[in-house]
Amino acid sequence: MRETLAQYRSFNRPARMLVVNQFTINVAFYMLMPYLAAHLSGTLGLAGWLVGLVLGVRNLSQQGMFLLGGALADRFGYKPLIVAGCTLRTGGFALLGLVDSLPALIIASCATGFAGALFNPAVRAYLAADAGERRVEAFALFNVFYQAGILVGPLVGLALTGLDFRLTCLVAAAVFLGLTIAQVRALPTHEATSADRVSSWRTVLRNQPFLVFSAAMIGSYVLSFQVYLLLPLHVRKVTGSELGGTVGVGALFAISAVVAIAGQVRITAWCKRNLPPGRCLVLGIGLMTSAFAVLLGASLLGLDHAGSPVALVPALLAAAVLTAGTMVGYPFEMDTIVSLAENRQVATHYGLYNTISGIGITVGNLLTGAALDIAEQVGAPYLPWLALMLVGAACTLAVHLLDRSHRLQPA
Known part of the structure:
Protein backbone atom coordinates (compact mmCIF):
# COMPACT_ATOMS: atom_id res chain seq x y z
CA MET A 1 0.00 0.00 0.00
CA ARG A 2 2.95 2.36 0.50
CA GLU A 3 3.69 2.27 -3.21
CA THR A 4 0.06 3.02 -4.00
CA LEU A 5 -0.06 5.98 -1.62
CA ALA A 6 3.23 7.31 -2.97
CA GLN A 7 1.93 6.95 -6.51
CA TYR A 8 -1.30 8.73 -5.56
CA ARG A 9 0.56 11.66 -4.01
CA SER A 10 2.85 11.98 -7.03
CA PHE A 11 -0.05 13.08 -9.27
CA ASN A 12 -1.62 16.53 -9.30
CA ARG A 13 -5.08 17.41 -8.00
CA PRO A 14 -7.22 16.57 -11.07
CA ALA A 15 -5.75 13.07 -11.42
CA ARG A 16 -6.09 12.39 -7.69
CA MET A 17 -9.68 13.58 -7.74
CA LEU A 18 -10.55 11.48 -10.79
CA VAL A 19 -9.35 8.23 -9.23
CA VAL A 20 -11.15 8.98 -5.95
CA ASN A 21 -14.24 9.80 -8.01
CA GLN A 22 -14.05 6.39 -9.65
CA PHE A 23 -13.80 4.71 -6.25
CA THR A 24 -16.91 6.60 -5.11
CA ILE A 25 -18.78 5.84 -8.35
CA ASN A 26 -18.10 2.12 -7.92
CA VAL A 27 -19.04 2.09 -4.25
CA ALA A 28 -22.41 3.66 -5.04
CA PHE A 29 -23.00 1.50 -8.12
CA TYR A 30 -22.07 -1.81 -6.52
CA MET A 31 -23.93 -1.14 -3.29
CA LEU A 32 -27.12 -1.16 -5.37
CA MET A 33 -26.83 -3.15 -8.60
CA PRO A 34 -26.05 -6.64 -7.17
CA TYR A 35 -29.32 -6.49 -5.19
CA LEU A 36 -31.57 -4.88 -7.80
CA ALA A 37 -32.71 -8.14 -9.43
CA ALA A 38 -33.82 -9.58 -6.08
CA HIS A 39 -35.75 -6.37 -5.33
CA LEU A 40 -37.50 -6.43 -8.70
CA SER A 41 -38.45 -10.11 -8.53
CA GLY A 42 -39.02 -10.39 -4.80
CA THR A 43 -40.31 -7.12 -3.34
CA LEU A 44 -42.03 -5.90 -6.52
CA GLY A 45 -42.99 -9.37 -7.78
CA LEU A 46 -41.97 -8.81 -11.41
CA ALA A 47 -41.80 -11.81 -13.73
CA GLY A 48 -38.37 -13.05 -14.69
CA TRP A 49 -38.53 -11.66 -18.22
CA LEU A 50 -39.50 -8.24 -16.89
CA VAL A 51 -36.53 -8.28 -14.51
CA GLY A 52 -34.35 -9.13 -17.49
CA LEU A 53 -35.92 -6.27 -19.46
CA VAL A 54 -35.23 -3.68 -16.77
CA LEU A 55 -31.63 -4.83 -16.33
CA GLY A 56 -31.11 -5.19 -20.08
CA VAL A 57 -32.35 -1.66 -20.73
CA ARG A 58 -29.74 -0.32 -18.32
CA ASN A 59 -26.95 -2.19 -20.06
CA LEU A 60 -28.16 -1.23 -23.54
CA SER A 61 -28.55 2.45 -22.67
CA GLN A 62 -24.96 2.48 -21.42
CA GLN A 63 -23.14 0.28 -23.93
CA GLY A 64 -25.11 1.65 -26.88
CA MET A 65 -24.49 5.29 -25.95
CA PHE A 66 -20.77 5.26 -25.12
CA LEU A 67 -19.90 6.64 -28.56
CA LEU A 68 -22.34 9.54 -28.11
CA GLY A 69 -21.06 10.23 -24.61
CA GLY A 70 -17.45 10.27 -25.79
CA ALA A 71 -18.26 12.54 -28.75
CA LEU A 72 -20.08 14.98 -26.48
CA ALA A 73 -17.10 15.05 -24.09
CA ASP A 74 -14.74 15.90 -26.93
CA ARG A 75 -17.16 18.56 -28.15
CA PHE A 76 -18.03 20.31 -24.87
CA GLY A 77 -15.18 19.34 -22.54
CA TYR A 78 -14.74 16.55 -20.02
CA LYS A 79 -16.00 18.22 -16.83
CA PRO A 80 -19.54 19.05 -18.09
CA LEU A 81 -20.09 15.43 -19.15
CA ILE A 82 -18.78 14.07 -15.83
CA VAL A 83 -21.11 16.43 -13.93
CA ALA A 84 -24.06 15.62 -16.21
CA GLY A 85 -23.50 11.86 -15.82
CA CYS A 86 -23.28 12.04 -12.03
CA THR A 87 -26.41 14.23 -11.89
CA LEU A 88 -28.37 11.85 -14.11
CA ARG A 89 -27.32 8.82 -12.07
CA THR A 90 -28.38 10.61 -8.88
CA GLY A 91 -31.89 10.88 -10.30
CA GLY A 92 -31.87 7.35 -11.71
CA PHE A 93 -30.84 5.71 -8.44
CA ALA A 94 -33.33 7.78 -6.41
CA LEU A 95 -36.10 6.83 -8.84
CA LEU A 96 -35.28 3.12 -8.53
CA GLY A 97 -35.97 3.36 -4.82
CA LEU A 98 -39.15 5.41 -5.08
CA VAL A 99 -41.18 3.81 -7.90
CA ASP A 100 -42.74 0.41 -8.48
CA SER A 101 -44.43 0.73 -11.90
CA LEU A 102 -42.74 -0.85 -14.90
CA PRO A 103 -42.59 2.32 -17.06
CA ALA A 104 -41.00 4.30 -14.23
CA LEU A 105 -38.52 1.49 -13.53
CA ILE A 106 -37.51 1.43 -17.21
CA ILE A 107 -37.01 5.21 -17.20
CA ALA A 108 -34.87 4.94 -14.05
CA SER A 109 -32.86 2.09 -15.57
CA CYS A 110 -32.31 4.06 -18.79
CA ALA A 111 -31.17 7.11 -16.82
CA THR A 112 -28.75 5.01 -14.78
CA GLY A 113 -27.22 3.44 -17.89
CA PHE A 114 -27.01 6.61 -19.98
CA ALA A 115 -25.33 8.35 -17.05
CA GLY A 116 -22.47 5.85 -17.30
CA ALA A 117 -22.20 6.49 -21.04
CA LEU A 118 -21.78 10.20 -20.29
CA PHE A 119 -19.11 10.11 -17.60
CA ASN A 120 -17.09 6.94 -18.32
CA PRO A 121 -15.34 8.07 -21.54
CA ALA A 122 -14.94 11.60 -20.15
CA VAL A 123 -13.26 10.40 -16.93
CA ARG A 124 -10.76 8.23 -18.82
CA ALA A 125 -10.00 10.89 -21.41
CA TYR A 126 -9.53 13.54 -18.71
CA LEU A 127 -7.19 11.25 -16.77
CA ALA A 128 -5.18 10.46 -19.91
CA ALA A 129 -4.87 14.15 -20.79
CA ASP A 130 -3.93 15.22 -17.28
CA ALA A 131 -1.39 12.44 -16.73
CA GLY A 132 0.44 13.11 -20.02
CA GLU A 133 3.46 10.84 -20.33
CA ARG A 134 2.51 9.10 -17.08
CA ARG A 135 -0.68 7.61 -18.50
CA VAL A 136 0.33 4.02 -17.75
CA GLU A 137 0.96 4.78 -14.07
CA ALA A 138 -2.24 6.82 -13.88
CA PHE A 139 -4.39 4.00 -15.22
CA ALA A 140 -2.69 1.53 -12.89
CA LEU A 141 -3.69 3.75 -9.96
CA PHE A 142 -7.15 4.16 -11.49
CA ASN A 143 -7.61 0.37 -11.48
CA VAL A 144 -6.63 0.15 -7.80
CA PHE A 145 -9.36 2.62 -6.83
CA TYR A 146 -11.78 1.00 -9.28
CA GLN A 147 -11.32 -2.42 -7.68
CA ALA A 148 -11.46 -0.99 -4.17
CA GLY A 149 -14.88 0.43 -4.98
CA ILE A 150 -16.05 -2.97 -6.22
CA LEU A 151 -14.86 -4.50 -2.94
CA VAL A 152 -16.47 -1.95 -0.62
CA GLY A 153 -19.74 -1.31 -2.49
CA PRO A 154 -21.43 -4.71 -2.10
CA LEU A 155 -20.55 -4.82 1.61
CA VAL A 156 -22.20 -1.45 2.20
CA GLY A 157 -25.13 -2.52 0.05
CA LEU A 158 -25.55 -5.77 1.97
CA ALA A 159 -25.86 -3.88 5.25
CA LEU A 160 -28.30 -1.31 3.85
CA THR A 161 -30.41 -3.81 1.90
CA GLY A 162 -30.79 -5.85 5.06
CA LEU A 163 -32.79 -2.88 6.35
CA ASP A 164 -34.56 -1.82 3.14
CA PHE A 165 -33.53 -1.82 -0.51
CA ARG A 166 -35.14 1.58 -0.95
CA LEU A 167 -32.71 2.91 1.65
CA THR A 168 -29.87 1.47 -0.43
CA CYS A 169 -31.13 3.34 -3.51
CA LEU A 170 -31.46 6.63 -1.65
CA VAL A 171 -28.01 6.34 -0.06
CA ALA A 172 -26.48 5.53 -3.46
CA ALA A 173 -28.29 8.55 -4.91
CA ALA A 174 -26.99 10.71 -2.05
CA VAL A 175 -23.43 9.54 -2.76
CA PHE A 176 -23.79 10.56 -6.41
CA LEU A 177 -25.32 13.88 -5.39
CA GLY A 178 -22.33 14.57 -3.16
CA LEU A 179 -20.03 13.51 -6.00
CA THR A 180 -21.81 15.89 -8.39
CA ILE A 181 -21.35 18.82 -6.01
CA ALA A 182 -17.69 17.91 -5.53
CA GLN A 183 -17.11 17.88 -9.31
CA VAL A 184 -18.73 21.28 -9.75
CA ARG A 185 -16.72 22.85 -6.96
CA ALA A 186 -13.32 21.17 -7.13
CA LEU A 187 -12.68 19.53 -10.51
CA PRO A 188 -10.81 21.95 -12.79
CA THR A 189 -12.30 22.62 -16.19
CA HIS A 190 -10.57 20.85 -19.07
CA GLU A 191 -11.46 22.65 -22.28
CA ALA A 192 -11.95 20.68 -25.48
CA THR A 193 -9.37 21.47 -28.14
CA SER A 194 -10.46 23.36 -31.23
CA ALA A 195 -9.62 20.29 -33.35
CA ASP A 196 -11.86 18.06 -31.20
CA ARG A 197 -14.72 20.57 -31.40
CA VAL A 198 -14.83 20.54 -35.19
CA SER A 199 -13.88 16.90 -35.80
CA SER A 200 -16.62 14.42 -36.59
CA TRP A 201 -17.01 11.04 -34.89
CA ARG A 202 -16.77 9.66 -38.42
CA THR A 203 -13.05 10.44 -38.20
CA VAL A 204 -12.80 7.89 -35.39
CA LEU A 205 -14.66 5.32 -37.48
Whole structure:
Protein backbone atom coordinates (compact mmCIF):
# COMPACT_ATOMS: atom_id res chain seq x y z
CA MET A 1 0.00 0.00 0.00
CA ARG A 2 2.95 2.36 0.50
CA GLU A 3 3.69 2.27 -3.21
CA THR A 4 0.06 3.02 -4.00
CA LEU A 5 -0.06 5.98 -1.62
CA ALA A 6 3.23 7.31 -2.97
CA GLN A 7 1.93 6.95 -6.51
CA TYR A 8 -1.30 8.73 -5.56
CA ARG A 9 0.56 11.66 -4.01
CA SER A 10 2.85 11.98 -7.03
CA PHE A 11 -0.05 13.08 -9.27
CA ASN A 12 -1.62 16.53 -9.30
CA ARG A 13 -5.08 17.41 -8.00
CA PRO A 14 -7.22 16.57 -11.07
CA ALA A 15 -5.75 13.07 -11.42
CA ARG A 16 -6.09 12.39 -7.69
CA MET A 17 -9.68 13.58 -7.74
CA LEU A 18 -10.55 11.48 -10.79
CA VAL A 19 -9.35 8.23 -9.23
CA VAL A 20 -11.15 8.98 -5.95
CA ASN A 21 -14.24 9.80 -8.01
CA GLN A 22 -14.05 6.39 -9.65
CA PHE A 23 -13.80 4.71 -6.25
CA THR A 24 -16.91 6.60 -5.11
CA ILE A 25 -18.78 5.84 -8.35
CA ASN A 26 -18.10 2.12 -7.92
CA VAL A 27 -19.04 2.09 -4.25
CA ALA A 28 -22.41 3.66 -5.04
CA PHE A 29 -23.00 1.50 -8.12
CA TYR A 30 -22.07 -1.81 -6.52
CA MET A 31 -23.93 -1.14 -3.29
CA LEU A 32 -27.12 -1.16 -5.37
CA MET A 33 -26.83 -3.15 -8.60
CA PRO A 34 -26.05 -6.64 -7.17
CA TYR A 35 -29.32 -6.49 -5.19
CA LEU A 36 -31.57 -4.88 -7.80
CA ALA A 37 -32.71 -8.14 -9.43
CA ALA A 38 -33.82 -9.58 -6.08
CA HIS A 39 -35.75 -6.37 -5.33
CA LEU A 40 -37.50 -6.43 -8.70
CA SER A 41 -38.45 -10.11 -8.53
CA GLY A 42 -39.02 -10.39 -4.80
CA THR A 43 -40.31 -7.12 -3.34
CA LEU A 44 -42.03 -5.90 -6.52
CA GLY A 45 -42.99 -9.37 -7.78
CA LEU A 46 -41.97 -8.81 -11.41
CA ALA A 47 -41.80 -11.81 -13.73
CA GLY A 48 -38.37 -13.05 -14.69
CA TRP A 49 -38.53 -11.66 -18.22
CA LEU A 50 -39.50 -8.24 -16.89
CA VAL A 51 -36.53 -8.28 -14.51
CA GLY A 52 -34.35 -9.13 -17.49
CA LEU A 53 -35.92 -6.27 -19.46
CA VAL A 54 -35.23 -3.68 -16.77
CA LEU A 55 -31.63 -4.83 -16.33
CA GLY A 56 -31.11 -5.19 -20.08
CA VAL A 57 -32.35 -1.66 -20.73
CA ARG A 58 -29.74 -0.32 -18.32
CA ASN A 59 -26.95 -2.19 -20.06
CA LEU A 60 -28.16 -1.23 -23.54
CA SER A 61 -28.55 2.45 -22.67
CA GLN A 62 -24.96 2.48 -21.42
CA GLN A 63 -23.14 0.28 -23.93
CA GLY A 64 -25.11 1.65 -26.88
CA MET A 65 -24.49 5.29 -25.95
CA PHE A 66 -20.77 5.26 -25.12
CA LEU A 67 -19.90 6.64 -28.56
CA LEU A 68 -22.34 9.54 -28.11
CA GLY A 69 -21.06 10.23 -24.61
CA GLY A 70 -17.45 10.27 -25.79
CA ALA A 71 -18.26 12.54 -28.75
CA LEU A 72 -20.08 14.98 -26.48
CA ALA A 73 -17.10 15.05 -24.09
CA ASP A 74 -14.74 15.90 -26.93
CA ARG A 75 -17.16 18.56 -28.15
CA PHE A 76 -18.03 20.31 -24.87
CA GLY A 77 -15.18 19.34 -22.54
CA TYR A 78 -14.74 16.55 -20.02
CA LYS A 79 -16.00 18.22 -16.83
CA PRO A 80 -19.54 19.05 -18.09
CA LEU A 81 -20.09 15.43 -19.15
CA ILE A 82 -18.78 14.07 -15.83
CA VAL A 83 -21.11 16.43 -13.93
CA ALA A 84 -24.06 15.62 -16.21
CA GLY A 85 -23.50 11.86 -15.82
CA CYS A 86 -23.28 12.04 -12.03
CA THR A 87 -26.41 14.23 -11.89
CA LEU A 88 -28.37 11.85 -14.11
CA ARG A 89 -27.32 8.82 -12.07
CA THR A 90 -28.38 10.61 -8.88
CA GLY A 91 -31.89 10.88 -10.30
CA GLY A 92 -31.87 7.35 -11.71
CA PHE A 93 -30.84 5.71 -8.44
CA ALA A 94 -33.33 7.78 -6.41
CA LEU A 95 -36.10 6.83 -8.84
CA LEU A 96 -35.28 3.12 -8.53
CA GLY A 97 -35.97 3.36 -4.82
CA LEU A 98 -39.15 5.41 -5.08
CA VAL A 99 -41.18 3.81 -7.90
CA ASP A 100 -42.74 0.41 -8.48
CA SER A 101 -44.43 0.73 -11.90
CA LEU A 102 -42.74 -0.85 -14.90
CA PRO A 103 -42.59 2.32 -17.06
CA ALA A 104 -41.00 4.30 -14.23
CA LEU A 105 -38.52 1.49 -13.53
CA ILE A 106 -37.51 1.43 -17.21
CA ILE A 107 -37.01 5.21 -17.20
CA ALA A 108 -34.87 4.94 -14.05
CA SER A 109 -32.86 2.09 -15.57
CA CYS A 110 -32.31 4.06 -18.79
CA ALA A 111 -31.17 7.11 -16.82
CA THR A 112 -28.75 5.01 -14.78
CA GLY A 113 -27.22 3.44 -17.89
CA PHE A 114 -27.01 6.61 -19.98
CA ALA A 115 -25.33 8.35 -17.05
CA GLY A 116 -22.47 5.85 -17.30
CA ALA A 117 -22.20 6.49 -21.04
CA LEU A 118 -21.78 10.20 -20.29
CA PHE A 119 -19.11 10.11 -17.60
CA ASN A 120 -17.09 6.94 -18.32
CA PRO A 121 -15.34 8.07 -21.54
CA ALA A 122 -14.94 11.60 -20.15
CA VAL A 123 -13.26 10.40 -16.93
CA ARG A 124 -10.76 8.23 -18.82
CA ALA A 125 -10.00 10.89 -21.41
CA TYR A 126 -9.53 13.54 -18.71
CA LEU A 127 -7.19 11.25 -16.77
CA ALA A 128 -5.18 10.46 -19.91
CA ALA A 129 -4.87 14.15 -20.79
CA ASP A 130 -3.93 15.22 -17.28
CA ALA A 131 -1.39 12.44 -16.73
CA GLY A 132 0.44 13.11 -20.02
CA GLU A 133 3.46 10.84 -20.33
CA ARG A 134 2.51 9.10 -17.08
CA ARG A 135 -0.68 7.61 -18.50
CA VAL A 136 0.33 4.02 -17.75
CA GLU A 137 0.96 4.78 -14.07
CA ALA A 138 -2.24 6.82 -13.88
CA PHE A 139 -4.39 4.00 -15.22
CA ALA A 140 -2.69 1.53 -12.89
CA LEU A 141 -3.69 3.75 -9.96
CA PHE A 142 -7.15 4.16 -11.49
CA ASN A 143 -7.61 0.37 -11.48
CA VAL A 144 -6.63 0.15 -7.80
CA PHE A 145 -9.36 2.62 -6.83
CA TYR A 146 -11.78 1.00 -9.28
CA GLN A 147 -11.32 -2.42 -7.68
CA ALA A 148 -11.46 -0.99 -4.17
CA GLY A 149 -14.88 0.43 -4.98
CA ILE A 150 -16.05 -2.97 -6.22
CA LEU A 151 -14.86 -4.50 -2.94
CA VAL A 152 -16.47 -1.95 -0.62
CA GLY A 153 -19.74 -1.31 -2.49
CA PRO A 154 -21.43 -4.71 -2.10
CA LEU A 155 -20.55 -4.82 1.61
CA VAL A 156 -22.20 -1.45 2.20
CA GLY A 157 -25.13 -2.52 0.05
CA LEU A 158 -25.55 -5.77 1.97
CA ALA A 159 -25.86 -3.88 5.25
CA LEU A 160 -28.30 -1.31 3.85
CA THR A 161 -30.41 -3.81 1.90
CA GLY A 162 -30.79 -5.85 5.06
CA LEU A 163 -32.79 -2.88 6.35
CA ASP A 164 -34.56 -1.82 3.14
CA PHE A 165 -33.53 -1.82 -0.51
CA ARG A 166 -35.14 1.58 -0.95
CA LEU A 167 -32.71 2.91 1.65
CA THR A 168 -29.87 1.47 -0.43
CA CYS A 169 -31.13 3.34 -3.51
CA LEU A 170 -31.46 6.63 -1.65
CA VAL A 171 -28.01 6.34 -0.06
CA ALA A 172 -26.48 5.53 -3.46
CA ALA A 173 -28.29 8.55 -4.91
CA ALA A 174 -26.99 10.71 -2.05
CA VAL A 175 -23.43 9.54 -2.76
CA PHE A 176 -23.79 10.56 -6.41
CA LEU A 177 -25.32 13.88 -5.39
CA GLY A 178 -22.33 14.57 -3.16
CA LEU A 179 -20.03 13.51 -6.00
CA THR A 180 -21.81 15.89 -8.39
CA ILE A 181 -21.35 18.82 -6.01
CA ALA A 182 -17.69 17.91 -5.53
CA GLN A 183 -17.11 17.88 -9.31
CA VAL A 184 -18.73 21.28 -9.75
CA ARG A 185 -16.72 22.85 -6.96
CA ALA A 186 -13.32 21.17 -7.13
CA LEU A 187 -12.68 19.53 -10.51
CA PRO A 188 -10.81 21.95 -12.79
CA THR A 189 -12.30 22.62 -16.19
CA HIS A 190 -10.57 20.85 -19.07
CA GLU A 191 -11.46 22.65 -22.28
CA ALA A 192 -11.95 20.68 -25.48
CA THR A 193 -9.37 21.47 -28.14
CA SER A 194 -10.46 23.36 -31.23
CA ALA A 195 -9.62 20.29 -33.35
CA ASP A 196 -11.86 18.06 -31.20
CA ARG A 197 -14.72 20.57 -31.40
CA VAL A 198 -14.83 20.54 -35.19
CA SER A 199 -13.88 16.90 -35.80
CA SER A 200 -16.62 14.42 -36.59
CA TRP A 201 -17.01 11.04 -34.89
CA ARG A 202 -16.77 9.66 -38.42
CA THR A 203 -13.05 10.44 -38.20
CA VAL A 204 -12.80 7.89 -35.39
CA LEU A 205 -14.66 5.32 -37.48
CA ARG A 206 -12.03 5.76 -40.18
CA ASN A 207 -9.15 5.13 -37.76
CA GLN A 208 -8.33 1.64 -39.04
CA PRO A 209 -5.45 0.78 -36.64
CA PHE A 210 -7.70 1.66 -33.69
CA LEU A 211 -10.61 -0.40 -35.02
CA VAL A 212 -8.37 -3.41 -35.66
CA PHE A 213 -6.96 -3.16 -32.13
CA SER A 214 -10.48 -2.85 -30.69
CA ALA A 215 -11.58 -5.99 -32.54
CA ALA A 216 -8.46 -7.90 -31.46
CA MET A 217 -9.10 -7.07 -27.79
CA ILE A 218 -12.71 -8.30 -27.73
CA GLY A 219 -11.63 -11.74 -26.58
CA SER A 220 -9.95 -10.31 -23.49
CA TYR A 221 -13.25 -8.74 -22.44
CA VAL A 222 -15.10 -12.00 -22.96
CA LEU A 223 -12.57 -13.63 -20.63
CA SER A 224 -12.64 -10.92 -17.96
CA PHE A 225 -16.45 -10.86 -17.86
CA GLN A 226 -16.55 -14.49 -16.76
CA VAL A 227 -15.88 -13.37 -13.21
CA TYR A 228 -19.48 -12.12 -13.35
CA LEU A 229 -20.97 -15.01 -15.34
CA LEU A 230 -19.37 -18.44 -15.55
CA LEU A 231 -17.19 -18.36 -12.43
CA PRO A 232 -20.10 -17.51 -10.05
CA LEU A 233 -22.24 -20.21 -11.70
CA HIS A 234 -19.40 -22.69 -11.30
CA VAL A 235 -18.84 -21.74 -7.64
CA ARG A 236 -22.53 -22.19 -6.81
CA LYS A 237 -22.46 -25.58 -8.53
CA VAL A 238 -19.38 -27.00 -6.80
CA THR A 239 -20.23 -25.72 -3.31
CA GLY A 240 -23.51 -27.63 -3.43
CA SER A 241 -25.53 -25.28 -1.21
CA GLU A 242 -27.11 -21.84 -1.33
CA LEU A 243 -25.10 -20.56 1.63
CA GLY A 244 -21.87 -22.07 0.32
CA GLY A 245 -22.52 -20.54 -3.09
CA THR A 246 -23.12 -17.09 -1.63
CA VAL A 247 -19.97 -17.25 0.49
CA GLY A 248 -17.96 -18.66 -2.42
CA VAL A 249 -19.05 -15.94 -4.84
CA GLY A 250 -18.24 -13.33 -2.21
CA ALA A 251 -14.77 -14.84 -1.82
CA LEU A 252 -14.38 -14.79 -5.60
CA PHE A 253 -14.93 -11.03 -5.82
CA ALA A 254 -12.94 -10.34 -2.67
CA ILE A 255 -9.88 -12.18 -3.98
CA SER A 256 -10.08 -10.36 -7.32
CA ALA A 257 -10.27 -6.97 -5.63
CA VAL A 258 -7.57 -7.65 -3.02
CA VAL A 259 -5.11 -8.97 -5.62
CA ALA A 260 -5.61 -5.83 -7.73
CA ILE A 261 -5.37 -3.44 -4.80
CA ALA A 262 -2.26 -5.08 -3.39
CA GLY A 263 -0.32 -5.67 -6.59
CA GLN A 264 -1.37 -3.30 -9.37
CA VAL A 265 1.12 -0.49 -8.85
CA ARG A 266 4.12 -2.76 -8.37
CA ILE A 267 3.24 -5.01 -11.29
CA THR A 268 2.77 -2.05 -13.62
CA ALA A 269 6.08 -0.53 -12.53
CA TRP A 270 7.88 -3.84 -13.20
CA CYS A 271 6.23 -4.29 -16.59
CA LYS A 272 7.01 -0.75 -17.71
CA ARG A 273 10.62 -1.14 -16.60
CA ASN A 274 11.24 -4.51 -18.22
CA LEU A 275 8.88 -5.00 -21.17
CA PRO A 276 7.64 -2.98 -24.16
CA PRO A 277 3.93 -2.05 -24.05
CA GLY A 278 2.86 -4.54 -26.73
CA ARG A 279 4.55 -7.39 -24.88
CA CYS A 280 2.71 -6.38 -21.70
CA LEU A 281 -0.61 -6.62 -23.52
CA VAL A 282 0.25 -10.07 -24.88
CA LEU A 283 1.47 -11.24 -21.47
CA GLY A 284 -1.69 -9.95 -19.78
CA ILE A 285 -4.06 -11.73 -22.17
CA GLY A 286 -1.94 -14.88 -21.95
CA LEU A 287 -2.28 -14.86 -18.17
CA MET A 288 -6.04 -14.38 -18.45
CA THR A 289 -6.19 -17.37 -20.79
CA SER A 290 -4.19 -19.50 -18.38
CA ALA A 291 -6.80 -18.86 -15.67
CA PHE A 292 -9.19 -21.09 -17.61
CA ALA A 293 -6.47 -23.71 -18.03
CA VAL A 294 -6.63 -24.06 -14.23
CA LEU A 295 -10.34 -24.81 -14.41
CA LEU A 296 -9.93 -27.08 -17.43
CA GLY A 297 -7.32 -29.10 -15.57
CA ALA A 298 -9.49 -29.33 -12.46
CA SER A 299 -12.41 -30.56 -14.55
CA LEU A 300 -10.33 -33.20 -16.36
CA LEU A 301 -8.93 -34.41 -13.01
CA GLY A 302 -12.40 -34.63 -11.48
CA LEU A 303 -11.80 -31.93 -8.87
CA ASP A 304 -15.01 -30.06 -9.61
CA HIS A 305 -17.58 -32.38 -8.06
CA ALA A 306 -20.26 -30.69 -5.95
CA GLY A 307 -19.48 -30.76 -2.25
CA SER A 308 -15.81 -31.64 -2.67
CA PRO A 309 -13.67 -29.80 -0.09
CA VAL A 310 -11.14 -28.80 -2.77
CA ALA A 311 -13.64 -27.95 -5.53
CA LEU A 312 -13.62 -24.24 -4.70
CA VAL A 313 -9.83 -23.86 -4.79
CA PRO A 314 -9.39 -23.95 -8.61
CA ALA A 315 -12.10 -21.31 -9.06
CA LEU A 316 -10.49 -18.96 -6.54
CA LEU A 317 -7.06 -19.54 -8.09
CA ALA A 318 -8.50 -18.87 -11.55
CA ALA A 319 -10.04 -15.60 -10.32
CA ALA A 320 -6.67 -14.49 -8.94
CA VAL A 321 -4.85 -15.34 -12.19
CA LEU A 322 -7.56 -13.68 -14.28
CA THR A 323 -7.19 -10.52 -12.19
CA ALA A 324 -3.40 -10.66 -12.49
CA GLY A 325 -3.69 -10.81 -16.27
CA THR A 326 -5.99 -7.80 -16.26
CA MET A 327 -3.56 -5.94 -14.02
CA VAL A 328 -0.70 -6.55 -16.42
CA GLY A 329 -2.55 -5.48 -19.54
CA TYR A 330 -5.09 -2.81 -18.53
CA PRO A 331 -2.83 0.26 -18.08
CA PHE A 332 -1.05 -0.42 -21.37
CA GLU A 333 -4.37 -1.08 -23.11
CA MET A 334 -5.70 2.34 -22.07
CA ASP A 335 -2.42 3.97 -23.11
CA THR A 336 -2.50 2.24 -26.50
CA ILE A 337 -5.94 3.68 -27.23
CA VAL A 338 -4.63 7.21 -26.64
CA SER A 339 -1.59 6.50 -28.83
CA LEU A 340 -3.71 5.13 -31.69
CA ALA A 341 -6.01 8.14 -31.35
CA GLU A 342 -2.89 10.34 -31.65
CA ASN A 343 -4.26 12.40 -28.74
CA ARG A 344 -7.24 13.55 -30.83
CA GLN A 345 -10.88 12.87 -29.87
CA VAL A 346 -9.68 10.62 -27.07
CA ALA A 347 -13.08 10.44 -25.33
CA THR A 348 -14.78 9.45 -28.59
CA HIS A 349 -12.20 6.71 -29.08
CA TYR A 350 -12.78 5.46 -25.54
CA GLY A 351 -16.53 5.58 -26.12
CA LEU A 352 -16.37 3.56 -29.32
CA TYR A 353 -13.92 1.12 -27.73
CA ASN A 354 -16.37 0.50 -24.87
CA THR A 355 -19.22 0.00 -27.32
CA ILE A 356 -17.24 -2.53 -29.36
CA SER A 357 -16.16 -4.44 -26.24
CA GLY A 358 -19.74 -4.36 -24.93
CA ILE A 359 -21.06 -5.90 -28.13
CA GLY A 360 -18.30 -8.50 -27.94
CA ILE A 361 -19.19 -9.34 -24.34
CA THR A 362 -22.85 -9.80 -25.26
CA VAL A 363 -22.04 -12.14 -28.15
CA GLY A 364 -19.42 -13.93 -26.05
CA ASN A 365 -21.89 -14.47 -23.22
CA LEU A 366 -24.43 -15.97 -25.61
CA LEU A 367 -21.81 -18.38 -26.96
CA THR A 368 -20.53 -19.16 -23.46
CA GLY A 369 -24.07 -19.96 -22.36
CA ALA A 370 -24.51 -22.21 -25.39
CA ALA A 371 -21.25 -24.01 -24.55
CA LEU A 372 -22.48 -24.51 -20.99
CA ASP A 373 -25.77 -26.01 -22.22
CA ILE A 374 -23.97 -28.32 -24.65
CA ALA A 375 -21.54 -29.38 -21.91
CA GLU A 376 -24.46 -30.42 -19.69
CA GLN A 377 -26.18 -32.28 -22.52
CA VAL A 378 -23.13 -34.32 -23.55
CA GLY A 379 -21.65 -34.74 -20.05
CA ALA A 380 -18.48 -32.75 -20.81
CA PRO A 381 -18.13 -30.15 -18.01
CA TYR A 382 -14.70 -29.09 -19.32
CA LEU A 383 -16.14 -27.77 -22.60
CA PRO A 384 -16.81 -24.12 -21.54
CA TRP A 385 -13.28 -23.81 -20.11
CA LEU A 386 -11.80 -25.21 -23.31
CA ALA A 387 -13.87 -22.80 -25.40
CA LEU A 388 -12.70 -19.83 -23.33
CA MET A 389 -9.08 -20.97 -23.63
CA LEU A 390 -9.47 -21.00 -27.42
CA VAL A 391 -10.95 -17.49 -27.31
CA GLY A 392 -8.02 -16.33 -25.20
CA ALA A 393 -5.46 -18.02 -27.44
CA ALA A 394 -6.96 -16.34 -30.51
CA CYS A 395 -6.97 -12.96 -28.79
CA THR A 396 -3.37 -13.39 -27.60
CA LEU A 397 -2.24 -14.33 -31.10
CA ALA A 398 -4.09 -11.40 -32.69
CA VAL A 399 -2.51 -8.82 -30.36
CA HIS A 400 0.92 -10.46 -30.75
CA LEU A 401 0.67 -10.16 -34.54
CA LEU A 402 -0.37 -6.50 -34.24
CA ASP A 403 2.57 -5.85 -31.93
CA ARG A 404 5.05 -7.68 -34.17
CA SER A 405 3.89 -5.73 -37.23
CA HIS A 406 4.16 -2.44 -35.26
CA ARG A 407 0.43 -1.74 -35.59
CA LEU A 408 -0.02 -0.84 -31.93
CA GLN A 409 1.54 2.54 -32.64
CA PRO A 410 0.09 5.29 -34.83
CA ALA A 411 1.17 5.20 -38.47
